[in-house]
Amino acid sequence: MTSPERVAVIGSGVAGLTAAYVASRTAHVTLLEADDRLGGHADTHLVREGDRELAIDTGFIVHNNRTYPTLLRLFAELGVATQESDMSMSVRSDDAGLEYAGALGLTGLFPTTANLRNPAYLRMLQEIPRFHRMARALLALAEDRTTADETFGEFLERGRFTPYFRRHFGEALVAAVWSCDPAIALDYPARYLFEFLQHHGMLRIFGSPQWRTVTGGSREYVARVVAQLGEVRTSTKVTSVFETPDGVEVTDGNGGTTTYDAVVVATHPGQALAMLADPTPLQRELLAAIPYTPNTALLHTDTSVLPNARRAWASWNHLERLDAPGVTITYDLTRLMRLPTDTHYLVSLGAEDLVDPALVIDRMEYEHPVYNPTSVAAQRRLPEIGTDRVAFAGAWHGWGFHEDGARSGAAAAERLGLAWTSPSGTGSIPALPTEARSYTTSIRHVRRSPMRREFTYRSRMWVVDADRLPDHGVLGRFEARDHLGRPDRTIRENVEAFVATEGVELAGGRILMAANARAFGYNFNPISVFWCLDDQDRQVATVVEVHNTYGDRHAYLVHPDERGRATVPKQMYVSPFHGTDGVYDLVVPLPTDRLLVSVRLTTDHGEVFSASMTGRQAPGGVARSAPAAALGALRIRRQGLALWARGLKIRPRPTHPRQEAVQ
Template identity: 40%
Template sequence: MQRIAIVGSGIAGLGAAWLLDGVAEVTVFEAANRAGGHANTVMAGDQPVDTGFIVLNDRNYPNFEGLLAALDVPTRDSDMSFAVSIGQGAVEWAGDSWRTLFAQKSRAFDPRHWRMIADIVRFNRQARQLIATDALPSMSLGEFLDRNDYSDAFAARYLLPMAAAIWSTPTANMRDFPVGAFMHFFNNHGLLELSNRPQWKTIVGGSQRYVQAIARRLGAGLRLACPVARVRRDDTGAHITLRSGETETFDSVIFACHADQTRRILADASTRERALLSAFGFQPNRAILHSDVALMPRRRGVWASWNYLADRDAVDDQRVAVSYWMNRLQSIPGERQYIVSLNPLTEPDPQHVIREIEYDHPVFDGDAIAAQKRLDEIQGVNRAWFCGAWTAYGFHEDGLASGVRVARALGAPVPWSGGDG
């Protein structure tokens, strides 16, 4: 039986390990003292609250739904409403209804607001037409918006805030996102339609449920607080050296960590490996779980599941601030509000802070998208495999699908159908 090392215990590493268990002797090395990566459930008293990965849907997560079914982990329906609050409530709207779209009654007489709405309809129609005719342009999102005369109100108050919230990336960086990949993502997730959108779901009891189930299966094969210092490969195997100084040898190594982390620890990376891994950047983001409603939109009627907040009414913000209303997302009962704020504009009242966590999210530009298309050139070469959400759009399904592909290439059967792994 082959011995396989997996570096990283996010969804890609855990998924690959679960599939390979029984086919190979698997050891997962995790630097942190917990498994799961962005699947990070915090217990607020007796209430589990997710702080990283939160939602999946019934259309775009076939591998993850298959894994949850295999693990017998239940889900419940969720809600993915979206709101924007700019300048401490100077501009506020939400997409729930016409009432929330005009939560500020003065917007009914604001030509910029009507232009935003008209441009939403125009962009959705234009994107669908470009996809249907296979005529997607090769340019950035920002360039596309400029060339097609989309209004600043549409860009600054709708499209870029929504994109920034989805990818946890500042609006200034979202302008660099390749427009073709952007439109495909919006189309696949029903965001170019006013109806026929997927049903979003959360995991009952939090994402910790599936992490714990896989951890129980792996047992001693999951080694926490065990950071890898470097990896070298030769004819005798892949040699994993830990920060403790211990070295172990395996037949293959799966890098299920971020591309920049892989680049640092892969000591004998080839020129091609270095070039492709270097194409991926990551955005550090600070998440705070708290109960301070001052970090939500000023108008309670505007509150949504995802709330984008900005100081300025501009398209070039260098930070992204989002407040996730977890009561609505996870159907949390009671009067206490649970909010996860990403890079908050103001600090929450310390008395209401429950936990603070640092996350890194991939940043997608032209170089990253081009490198994704060439990753097969280094897969399985010289005993190394690469997976993670950064290999596609950056979401949980992307991470798992990449782990499924690697596990399948190494001989593991996949007990569900419908995924692209």
């Protein structure tokens, strides 16, 4: 199929923006938006506070590095800065006399002593781990008609969960996550719901990802996408999309018709169906099967909608109400966006009758998809409704979140033959880790001369951000004394000092480190790698630090090519079977969900030795990674003894000169 040259994207939510951005790499794009504002749920409000202005998001607010890969790739290419967010949830039920918050520790679970005297509440806490186990067990079963059709309410009945648990935990969780009526939450397909919760680390007490928010508000990424596009038209409602043998005719509300090579319809499904001039029976069936529910949102500062007990105030706050239908949920944007203010800026759904009108800053109308067995069944068939010229996109292709919209937008562009290439044309920019990751690794050593020998073993390795080093106590912590530089500084300070000696300034950018942690009082890293990035997450340099079993260390600063390759002269005695002569050929690409570190030594005498570590991100890292350093050191020493026993010549160990900012 020939790649289209002129493309129209209808709708400027995240799905339309992503589709337009991808298409703009190779085509001229016209973005059409019925509203006078771009962004959809990426909705940033500028609020004046004294002599400053706060950028506050009221729609899309948070994301994470684990489950938003498409959005992270978009942010990486656009240079969008993000920061850590606070993710917690509270439940307030005035008629039950209950207030509590999750993810805030014991303080949140017991904000007052009343919860300690509430047997039903204490039992509910005991039911939560069983709920998690049953949900994971359901996902472990092969999907059949029975498991696919079971609703959340039926699941709770089958599990014999108490009415107290059902109302104050189960319904509240789904209603808060999807901004839906608690009664509707019970009709959600259980398996579909649990797939989402599992995907986001929410079917365990611990293990949720670190959530983040866009610095300066989501308007930042919207503006950067729009700057890449050829033509943007707001206040332009599309009334007809008609596919012809030669193109797609798009008619707007003024009666003007323009023909494009291809069109991405990135609106809600009902809107998409309404603008199709000649929908197929399947398009009519599936688009009509996915309903949306409207929600009025208020941006305000009325804290009366939060729990009465301040210690239960959370990022998401669900208020149970028997006197009003629908959901009442309040998001604390000051917490979520870490706004530099003492005022709690809030956005509430379903609280128009509760919020003091004098404290309302703005009013928004949003819509969210409703999931039931019919809509989920229709969703699975959505790939069937697109054509070679017309593709559909929207968060309704997934769980209804920003990542689902971004992913569907990229997929729609790809369906039309528009591949996502990076701005340089060299391929995708990886989604870089923003929190500690553990990798299962395979380490392989190959010696080709003067005798051939190789050995392979499995191990573990961490990739961590030098500004957010995890501390797992005796099972694993990262200490400056185990790496280059002074032990009385931080690892980051030492890396910055070293690269500065080579004329490299990081200017506040991140440093990602691949290394073993110190566990049980011991640490050994044959190789540690530091990827140095600037404040736009662009690679500035890479530091490869080498340790030998004698306690020496040496750091090499390299500037790898786009595939992570670099060459550097060897300068340290690492193995007793090699001197300090030769050249290293390194391969150290930026880590993603895969990790690769490869070293090939060619000596001045033509001897070749190579070592490589390949890894894949894996869960359960702390306990399994703890013995990695000790076992690795033991295996290396054992292999050295084996080579010595076979008669491999030992080279004398020289005295190493002190390397500035390293030793």
